[in-house]
Amino acid sequence: MDNPAFAFEKALRNKTKKDILTEKLVEMIQTGLLRDGDVLPSERELAQLFEVSRETVRGALSQLAAYGLISVSHGSKTRIRAGDEVLAGFSRSHPDGGDKVNRFDIGSVFESRIVVEAAIARRAAINIDVEGIQKLEKLIEAQSRLFDSPVHFQLSDQNFHKLISEYANNEILLGYAEELYAYGLNVRRQVLLEKGAIERSFHEHVHIVEALKRGDPDAAERAMLTHLDSVYRTTQEKLASSSHGEAG
Amino acid sequence: MDNPAFAFEKALRNKTKKDILTEKLVEMIQTGLLRDGDVLPSERELAQLFEVSRETVRGALSQLAAYGLISVSHGSKTRIRAGDEVLAGFSRSHPDGGDKVNRFDIGSVFESRIVVEAAIARRAAINIDVEGIQKLEKLIEAQSRLFDSPVHFQLSDQNFHKLISEYANNEILLGYAEELYAYGLNVRRQVLLEKGAIERSFHEHVHIVEALKRGDPDAAERAMLTHLDSVYRTTQEKLASSSHGEAG
DNA sequence: TCAGCTGGTCTAAACGCTAGACCATTTGAA
DNA sequence: TTCAAATGGTCTAGCGTTTAGACCAGCTGA
Secondary structure, eight states, X not given: OOOGGGXXXXXXXXXXXXXXXXXXXXXXXXXXXXXXXXXXXXXXHHHHHHTSOHHHHHXXXXXXXXXXXXXXXXXXXOEEOOOHHHHHHXXXXXXXXXXXXXXXXXXXXXXXXXXXXXXXXXXXXXXXXXXXXXXXXXXXXXXTTOTTOHHHHHHHHHHHHHHHHHTTOOHHHHHHHHHHHHHTHHHHHHHHHSTTHHHHHHHHHHHXXXXXXXTOHHXXXXXXXXHHHXXXXXXXXXXXXXXXXXXX | OOOGGGTTOOOOOOOOHHHHHHHHHHHHHHTTSSOTTOBOOOHHHHHHHHTSOHHHHHHHHHHHHHHTSEEOOTTSOOEEOOOHHHHHHHHHHOSSSSOHHHHSOHHHHHHHHHHHHHHHHXXXXXXXXXXXXXXXXXXXXXXXXXXXXXXXXXXHHHHHHHHHHHTTOOXXXXXXXXXHHHHTHHHHHHHTTSXXXXXXXXXXXXXXXXXXXXXXXXXXXXXHHHHHHHHHHHHHHHHXXXXXXXXX
């Protein structure tokens, strides 16, 4: 072992298809794409969709069942169980699992998000075209009707940030932005349940779009920073208040 | 298949450990961490380092041998073959494969580096302590004696940026910075062969350290931007001039 | 020269995944 | 109510990957 290039190498980790599918389904539940009471396609259909064997699907489903995230019953279709208690219990038992928020501290995530998304906002203000503005305004318009649907608003919010990121014309920054956004998904969902949280985010979105429409990089950056700061603050408050009754 | 959440699902893909290891080694060669003529640790050592069996290591090595990236000979240690012709041939046969330098255009890489390292410089100026300054000054002092050793200077340069990144107190930004730095390694190596390139980088490093020592975030950011701009320009020039005799 | 490295080969066993068959239960339309 | 069709539950045989270990064959350096 003379070669310094190989100092401190880590082990290779290989995920099984079963685990990949499990994670994927968990994520679909956590993001609200699958909601409480939804029926899952049959095991045979899932096997076809994901191009794996039915046994592999069953492996993933049995893990979900162990987590209490689905209810399986012989003869009838499997249903999603994603009531708030179920999700809360799952998060508690999987602190590092899918909960990427805690892998890095929230402060670092938001510091990084501020750096990346500020740059994105500047570049988007310069590069965005009429079509992009129209798409954003359509999103905004849809969001104005989602004040009572946190899950739908969150999905739309994700699209909003993603769309802006795409107009920064930089795949690397886009990738970072998506990654950092994903880190906060879980907590964010809780925050949006708070009274007025969605309205505030909505108005901040409006300001961002206005700045982009004017093609004003400074204003776009400022609007984005205001938005992220507001998101950061409410997230911190939520974490502080919810950490009372929890294990760690 | 009533559930719209499952429209357009894609197949799950599962990588073998052998392929993961192959990619990892290819990347180490492409980024210059492993250089032409370097000896690889023995198969048994690699197996221990990556916590896989020796047969798996052999599988990965036989792929590298098929690509011509290593030369294996019974009884003696395996050596890296990364001469310019070998790498060029490999890139040609693996257009999307692993060549991360070309996967993103240089412009995007530097745009991102500017964003990330500017933020890092600001935070480092605030957080760095006496010990950190001393380490940096020692590095600078060493670099002043490496004007005729491009390879050594590049290694020292990598440490220089890494050390500053660590004082930003943000693991995420640090990870991004290292990733972006690695993207440019190959080309950078060529650039440093140019007359005066090392001296220029050295002086820019001095300015960065001075700003950090004063604890002045604005100055640190400016010095870092000046440095990156200079690196970017010379890299572009090198690419423009060397693209004449190449395949594509 | 030869002990101790190196790469080359082989085996038996464990594990993940697959395809398919068959059973038991539920569902919904006849 | 009845019963065919769809569902989840179980099992088998087989394939590919990975592992641990043994042994062989070639190189290197004291």
